[in-house]
Amino acid sequence: MSTRLKEMLVVAVMTVFFVIMYWGKVDGWMTGFQFSFGLSMTVVALIVVSLLVILYLTLQGKMIGRRVVFLYVGISVTLPFFMSLSQQIKISPEVQTLYDGIAELPPGSVVLSAFDYDPPSAPELQPMAESFFRYCFNNDLKVIVIGLWPQGPQQANMAIEKVMLDESIAAKNLQYGIDYVNLGFQTGNEFVIQRMGSDFKSMFPTDYSGTPYDELPLVKNVKNFSNIDYGFNFSAGYPGTVEWVQVAVDRYGLKMGAGNTAVQAPQCYPYIRSGQLIGILGGMNGAAEFELLTGTVGKGTKFMLSQSFAHMIVIAFIIIGNVAYFRGGRKRKL
Amino acid sequence: MEHFAIWVAAFLTMGIFSFLYKDNAWYKLCEAIFVGISAGYWFVTLFWDNIYGKFWVGKGDDSMLYIGAFLGLLMLMRLVPKIGWISRWPLAFIVGATAGFYLINYFSSNVMRQVEDTIMPLLGPDYSAGAYDIIGNIVIAVGTFSGLVYFFFSKEHKGAFGATAKVGIFFLMITFGASFGYTVMSRMSLLIGRLDFLFGDWLGMIK
Numbered sequence: 347m348s349t350r351l352k353e354m355l356v357v358a359v360m361t362v363f364f365v366i367m368y369w370g371k372v373d374g375w376m377t378g379f380q381f382s383f384g385l386s387m388t389v390v391a392l393i394v395v396s397l398l399v400i401l402y403l404t405l406q407g408k409m410i411g412r413r414v415v416f417l418y419v420g421i422s423v424t425l426p427f428f429m430s431l432s433q434q435i436k437i438s439p440e441v442q443t444l445y446d447g448i449a450e451l452p453p454g455s456v457v458l459s460a461f462d463y464d465p466p467s468a469p470e471l472q473p474m475a476e477s478f479f480r481y482c483f484n485n486d487l488k489v490i491v492i493g494l495w496p497q498g499p500q501q502a503n504m505a506i507e508k509v510m511l512d513e514s515i516a517a518k519n520l521q522y523g524i525d526y527v528n529l530g531f532q533t534g535n536e537f538v539i540q541r542m543g544s545d546f547k548s549m550f551p552t553d554y555s556g557t558p559y560d561e562l563p564l565v566k567n568v569k570n571f572s573n574i575d576y577g578f579n580f581s582a583g584y585p586g587t588v589e590w591v592q593v594a595v596d597r598y599g600l601k602m603g604a605g606n607t608a609v610q611a612p613q614c615y616p617y618i619r620s621g622q623l624i625g626i627l628g629g630m631n632g633a634a635e636f637e638l639l640t641g642t643v644g645k646g647t648k649f650m651l652s653q654s655f656a657h658m659i660v661i662a663f664i665i666i667g668n669v670a671y672f673r674g675g676r677k678r679k680l
Numbered sequence: 681m682e683h684f685a686i687w688v689a690a691f692l693t694m695g696i697f698s699f700l701y702k703d704n705a706w707y708k709l710c711e712a713i714f715v716g717i718s719a720g721y722w723f724v725t726l727f728w729d730n731i732y733g734k735f736w737v738g739k740g741d742d743s744m745l746y747i748g749a750f751l752g753l754l755m756l757m758r759l760v761p762k763i764g765w766i767s768r769w770p771l772a773f774i775v776g777a778t779a780g781f782y783l784i785n786y787f788s789s790n791v792m793r794q795v796e797d798t799i800m801p802l803l804g805p806d807y808s809a810g811a812y813d814i815i816g817n818i819v820i821a822v823g824t825f826s827g828l829v830y831f832f833f834s835k836e837h838k839g840a841f842g843a844t845a846k847v848g849i850f851f852l853m854i855t856f857g858a859s860f861g862y863t864v865m866s867r868m869s870l871l872i873g874r875l876d877f878l879f880g881d882w883l884g885m886i887k
Contacts, residue, residue: 364690364882364883367883367884367885368687368882368883368884370884371883371884372683376883376884376885377884377887378880378884378885378886378887379885379887380887413700413701416700419868419871420871420875423868423871423872423875424875424879427875427876427879427880427886428885428886428887466870467870468873469869469870469872469873469874469876470866470869470873496721496722496725496726497721530729531725531729532729532730533726533729533730536781536785537781540781548742551733551734551737552733552737556733556737558737588790591789592785592786592788592789592790593785595789596785596788596789596793607866607869608862608863608865608866608869609862609863609866611862612855612858612859612862616794616797619797620793620794620796620797621797622789622793628862629862629865629866629869630865630869630872631865645876649869649872649876652868652872652875653865653868653869653872656868656871656872657864657865657868660864660868
């Protein structure tokens with residue numbers, strides 16, 4: 347059988363599988379499944395044994411292909427979705443201080459949240475955003491949303507829609523324009539923040555859906571950062587937390603916390619020690635810690651097991667790769 | 681429509697993943713769709729939020745906007761080869777203004793504030809620091825000093841000076857390692873997000 351034919355066969359089998367599963371979901375008989383604790387542990391043991399076999403083969407001089415590594419990473423991320431295992435989450439000082447900063451805000455405080463990310467960063471930042479809105483709405487904080495990234499305000503709307511389904515929040519009957527508002531995206535990066543320091547309205551003449559600024563009760567009396575009690579930036583890069591710290595915090599004295607992707611977090615940690623940021627949620631781990639503090643179990647917590655498994659696999663393959671490297675006299679390539 | 685949208689999203693996700701097997705037409709199609717839609721999305725968003733939002737809804741009540749719009753129009757002169765040189769004026773303005781803006785911001789926030797935070801008593805103000813903080817302060821002091829020594833190239837890295845520079849290298853390596861670890865964590869998060877979509881939202885296999 348030719349390679350092309352094999353590839354087409356695999357695609358056909360996968361397509362049939364996907365169609366059946368989807369049909370099951372729509373029809374209602376596929377409600378998802380979960381491994382028992384015993385089966386979960388057996389799966390983990392099998393993965394460990396297979397890794398030991400790979401290590402043994404490597405020591406024998408038989409190298410594995412890169413696709414095997416991809417397969418293991420995929421398996422290590424996927425299988426924990428179905429496992430009945432949980433992971434202990436410890437609260438780090440920077441997440442605790444961030445939470446304390448929000449917790450001391452009295453009801454009615456105005457919080458500015460800047461959504462500077464797009465869908466690719468959503469797995470890390472969306473759980474943070476949902477926990478943040480959940481906390482704000484449950485504690486009667488008024489939220490103003492803006493975005494320096496075009497898709498940021500959309501991400502905010504998605505988080506708000508999800509949080510509004512919570513019974514405790516739905517019961518509050520929160521009103522758009524009074525309890526929360528989405529001013530939308532504005533181009534100009536840090537120059538937008540600079541102008542907001544003197545006049546919000548000049549940068550956001552309308553909200554996300556085109557309503558003029560002065561017709562929104564929550565913001566019509568908000569002139570600049572002096573009318574904001576707390577700022578929170580969800581950031582995946584530039585423009586993001588660095589720019590907010592440089593302009594809004596250092597120039598205009600805004601009290602601020604941030605939720606960053608893990609890539610960006612190390613760049614922002616020095617701002618905590620110097621007092622420029624109150625705290626940081628760093629990556630998915632930060633999201634899980636914040637969920638723990640706010641008393642919710644969201645995707646941040648659920649995904650941490652996959653994250654940990656994937657890290658273990660990466661570490662295992664770093665060891666195997668080094669074994670291959672040194673065994674090959676530092677010349678052979680994997 | 682909902683079914684169609686979720687199948688399109690799954691088709692595109694699988695297409696991007698197919699690159700892990702090998703480069704192929706499916707992957708290239710998904711890549712081209714992504715680039716095209718991103719460009720279109722940016723254009724539409726910028727048009728409605730800026731040109732429409734500021735000059736139509738906002739009625740252009742800020743006169744500075746007209747100067748910006750004029751400079752923007754000059755930038756488009758690049759499309760006419762004969763007068764393309766005019767586009768250098770707004771470009772010069774952008775470079776100058778941005779450089780000035782950055783100079784102040786970075787010097788104030790990333791230099792002075794960080795230096796101020798680094799120069800501090802090892803035992804804390806009024807000797808109030810705990811053991812954990814004292815160790816942290818010593819690590820910062822030693823790391824900053826040795827790191828700076830490593831980047832001092834006016835003297836040959838030999839003897840005690842060279843040894844200090846080597847300590848600096850260790851600190852730099854630890855920093856890069858931590859950054860790399862965070863990057864791996866971030867990339868894994870993206871993968872987790874997509875696989876959660878495939879197995880959860882699309883196929884409904886996750887409980």
